[in-house]
Amino acid sequence: MSTLGNSGIEVFPLALGGNVFGWTSDAATSHQVLDAFVEGGGNFVDTADGYSAWVPGNSGGESETIIGDWLTARGNRDRVVIGTKVSQHPQFRGLAAANVAAAADASLTRLKTDHIDLYYAHYDDPNTPIEETAGAFDALVKAGKVRAIAVSNYTPERVREWFEAARRNGFTLPVAIQPHYNLVERAAYERDIAPVAAAENLAVVPYYALASGFLTGKYKTADDLSGARAGAARGYLNETGLAVVKVLEDVAAAHGVAPASVALAWLRGRPDVAAPLASARTVEQLGALLASATLDLRADEIRALDEVSGQLAG
Numbered sequence: 001m002s003t004l005g006n007s008g009i010e011v012f013p014l015a016l017g018g019n020v021f022g023w024t025s026d027a028a029t030s031h032q033v034l035d036a037f038v039e040g041g042g043n044f045v046d047t048a049d050g051y052s053a054w055v056p057g058n059s060g061g062e063s064e065t066i067i068g069d070w071l072t073a074r075g076n077r078d079r080v081v082i083g084t085k086v087s088q089h090p091q092f093r094g095l096a097a098a099n100v101a102a103a104a105d106a107s108l109t110r111l112k113t114d115h116i117d118l119y120y121a122h123y124d125d126p127n128t129p130i131e132e133t134a135g136a137f138d139a140l141v142k143a144g145k146v147r148a149i150a151v152s153n154y155t156p157e158r159v160r161e162w163f164e165a166a167r168r169n170g171f172t173l174p175v176a177i178q179p180h181y182n183l184v185e186r187a188a189y190e191r192d193i194a195p196v197a198a199a200e201n202l203a204v205v206p207y208y209a210l211a212s213g214f215l216t217g218k219y220k221t222a223d224d225l226s227g228a229r230a231g232a233a234r235g236y237l238n239e240t241g242l243a244v245v246k247v248l249e250d251v252a253a254a255h256g257v258a259p260a261s262v263a264l265a266w267l268r269g270r271p272d273v274a275a276p277l278a279s280a281r282t283v284e285q286l287g288a289l290l291a292s293a294t295l296d297l298r299a300d301e302i303r304a305l306d307e308v309s310g311q312l313a314g
Contacts (some may be wrong), residue, residue: 002274004203005175007148009117011044011081014293015205017279018047022062023055024281030066031073036283038074040290044081044207046178046277048122049107050088060089061110064267068112077113083124083176083205084111085152095125097136104140111113119146123153130158131165138171148178152207156196174202176274181206183215183244183263183309184236194271203274206267211236211314215263216288217245247308251301257291264292266305267274 001010016037021030034045036057047067064084065238071077084107087095107116118139121133135269140146151174159177166173177197181189185208197204210216212232219233220242248259255262260278267276280286297305 002203004118004148004274005201007175009081009148010295011275012042012293013275014042014048014264014289015044015046015083015275015277016042017277018045018063019051019065020279020281021051021066022058023052027066027069027285029282031070032283033280033286034067034070036256038076038080038300041081041293042290044083044275046083048088049092049103050122053090060091061106061178064107064110068110072112081117082111082113082146083118083120084116085120087122087125095121095128095133097132100133100136101139104145108145115145118150118176120150120152124158128274131169132225134162134165134168134171141172148173148175150178156192159196159205176203176205178205178207180208181267182209182211183266183305184241186309197272202272204272205275205277206273207277209264209276210260214241215245215248215260217259218248237309244309247304251297251305255295257295258288260288261291261295262297264289265295265297266302269297269302
């Protein structure tokens, strides 16, 4: 298990992404995936109030609603750590104090719970002073609606501003950060975010941990690019990206696991990473994700992955 900063909240070293719930997975399938995740030892589920407003016919909050129905049906709320986010729901955009308060209440209603374990500022809101946002999050903690707070998609400068404002006012400090980070997206995180995470003891929960499926090895040529996320993987379909996949496949073969398991295990072993974040559209996809939590890579395997992806970290 990993601990989210100094919050005392312990999580399985893999976070299950809820962005597919209500998008590429219907409610019944989503519940099956959640069941299998918990049965496999998982307890950390990630979502956001904006998931999945981009789907035609959706209005936002579909993922939270599916998770809330599942929590109620299973009666397992106290055994699951729920992370959700604010700023992108069509009705609750931005991070003004009143909006944060209203959005949190709406999330609590959809999740059918009285508290959120980890509440993220999903995207920075340059139109709202950080002091106002930090105060709004602190108020949620003091009201017992949120156990711990976090940020996502923030620049290092703005993360530091949040900490400065929080310390100045005695507000609750963030305990986690959710950045874009994986074997083919290393540079920005390692250069900019990692130093702040280390300095502030932030638990890192990287999203796009499998690079939109590219690191599973299923995209080798342009002809393979099909499915909801194929477009995002297109940018990695080059000599450098395919070299990373080749090493992943070699290491995976040595352990008898899938390349995805190795990619997530590598990420789990990076400094300050508490739990890589990955989604499973079906129960069949979940096995490779769960296997990563107990896969121990050898030093030479880690070195090979570091080296082949190193030119992406410069």
